[in-house]
Amino acid sequence: MCDVVSEELTKREWFVTGNVPFELFSSDFTFKDPDVQLSGIDNYARGVRRLFDQATSRAEIIACRLNATVPNTITIVWRLEGKVNVGLGLRIKPYVVFTDLRVSPSNGLIEYQEDRFSLPGWDIFL
Incomplete structure (x- = not known):
């Protein structure tokens, strides 16, 4: 699963495009970051597509690897840059995001995603 996630993320960049490979996700998928918490992969994909400016x-x-300390978890380290569709479009300074994807041991699908940021929220737009 880790290899598939790495390949699909590189190809689709779904963390900013919302172009999610739905077949990898559980119907019970939930997402959490410091500002947002939601349920459902459809809600996640729509939200990401609306939030990020797709041109920039x-x-x-x-890096994408199995987490050595948290079972059934893939950890992705990635760099985010571009603009968000807030107001007239705000540029965000590039920063690193740490994403944990928890995979269900019963069906092998991603059931939970949690994002942690290398910058505090107030500093992202400065």
Whole structure:
């Protein structure tokens, strides 16, 4: 699963495009970051597509590996840059995001995603 996630993220950049490979996700998928919490992969994909300016935003994958300390978890380190569709469009300074994808041991699908940022929220737009 880790290899598939890495390949699909590199190709689709779904963290900023919302172009999610739906077949990899559980119907019970939930997402959390410091500002947002939601349920459903459809809601996640729509939200990401609306939030990020599709012409300028990029998700550059730095590393994708099995988490050695948290079972059934893939950890992705990636660099986010571009603009968000807030107001007239705000540029965000590039920063690193740490994403944990928890995979269900019963069906092998991604059931949970949590994002942690290398910058505090107030500093992202400065």
